[in-house]
């Protein structure tokens with residue numbers, strides 16, 4: 001073997017080891033040249049041992065590098081960004097060396113990507129100015145122009161997941177982070193917990209910078225990720241014990257702390273089951289319990305209640321409000337798609353759309369600022385069976401010549417929907433009468449409202465409380481039974497009466513569809529609109545005459561405010 005071939009093989013530990021052994025064997029057999037008489041001579045095992053030592057060092061450093069460097073994040077774009085940043089920093093350093101030193105404002109915006117104030121909602125801009133100027137009393141967490149850009153498909157189009165996010169969270173606060181799917185909530189939380197590194201800007205947790213000191217920043221966080229990160233073969237109890245030890249709970253207290261969490265989250269009966277055998281909801285409870293073990297001062301929960309039953313949700317809400325608002329020392333950041341959860345738990349809410357914060361404030365503040373209307377839900381009285389009977393008779397006498405029958409009309413409707421036995425020739429009644437499209441058109445004309453029938457027989461959805469089902473039935477069967485048609489007609493008439501009353505009484509009122517048997521409206525509210533008392537008074541005075549069984553008037557819900565931001569994105 002040539003000298004070059006041999007050298008190239010010496011980078012392999014296997015070759016060095018075998019070569020050393022072979023040289024040793026040759027020496028024993030006396031087959032080595034006379035100059036090599038010692039075992040550790042360079043020509044015997046010395047060279048192999050040295051190469052092996054060198055290789056150990058190189059391969060150890062390589063393994064360490066592969067473990068520590070986030071190589072999966074090393075893309076053309078990230079390398080380019082890193083290079084640009086270094087270049088910019090050099091320029092800034094050169095400038096600062098040549099110019100006189102100036103007092104940099106605390107947390108000065110770090111990039112040219114900062115959204116201008118006029119582009120922001122006033123509350124979001126105020127929060128941003130407060131944080132950037134440093135007037136953040138008691139803030140445990142503050143984010144300063146935090147931004148995350150992902151390389152897009154084929155590294156061509158960048159995806160701005162989080163854009164210049166700036167806000168703070170105080171101790172004792174439960175901050176609700178709401179947003180549409182893909183708004184950037186999880187990415188923000190991942191940056192806070194150190195899973196992702198920010199592209200620009202930074203955040204501070206107890207004054208520790210997540211960019212420069214991510215390990216120290218992480219120490220104060222209890223994190224429940226969006227997807228349960230459990231070890232399949234560890235039981236619920238073992239998980240809690242493991243995390244209690246990791247978080248430094250004193251050995252003597254571990255049993256008590258673990259038991260407390262098992263009881264708090266109603267996991268006692270599942271304590272000794274391996275996590276793979278737990279149901280989705282119980283896995284979620286365990287993940288939240290893990291986040292809270294060791295009483296971390298910052299708790300970050302990414303959609304914690306997903307998959308939990310309503311009772312488990314209430315239990316979890318109780319634990320969260322106990323640790324944040326009641327104990328008053330912990331800051332909680334919570335993302336959720338449940339407006340009820342946000343309403344029940346959060347002292348402050350921020351709604352994110354497309355990576356940007358669109359509004360921020362307490363739930364009541366958001367309702368007062370963005371809820372510029374009242375929500376009215378009206379449920380009319382059900383159609384009286386006597387009225388229905390009379391109406392059916394009226395149509396039958398006008399168009400059909402069937403003998404009247406003693407069966408009650410309610411029975412006839414039950415027959416129509418298949419609830420009782422079918423009609424035999426002896427018990428014929430109005431329920432037997434079915435109305436085709438042509439007959440419906442003629443009846444509509446006869447009743448003086450052909451337009452209403454047109455919507456029923458055309459492919460568009462018919463108006464009224466159950467117009468949609470009726471249109472479907474007509475298209476499916478080609479006809480509809482007389483009692484069903486009569487009930488729809490009378491209900492629609494009642495709806496029209498109430499609808500014109502509301503639209504004429506409250507200028508600017510808009511109809512927002514049906515909710516079961518109720519109709520929903522939005523009424524203008526506030527300075528230009530009505531007061532709650534005016535609206536109540538007016539409806540109450542006309543309630544009997546309009547046949548309103550029940551109604552409710554309320555301020556806008558968080559859901560309508562969320563929908564408003566989501567639809568304007």
Ligand SMILES: Nc1ncnc2c1ncn2[C@@H]1O[C@H](COP(=O)(O)OP(=O)(O)OP(=O)(O)O)[C@@H](O)[C@H]1O
Pocket residue numbers: 150151159160161179180181182183184185186187188226
């Ligand atoms: N690793 C990634 N690479 C590229 N794009 C990503 C990556 N992770 C997230 N994104 C994109 O960033 C945006 C924000 O995602 P993120 O998961 O933060 O949204 P989210 O608000 O948590 O949504 P959801 O409510 O559905 O959980 C999305 O458009 C997503 O497609």
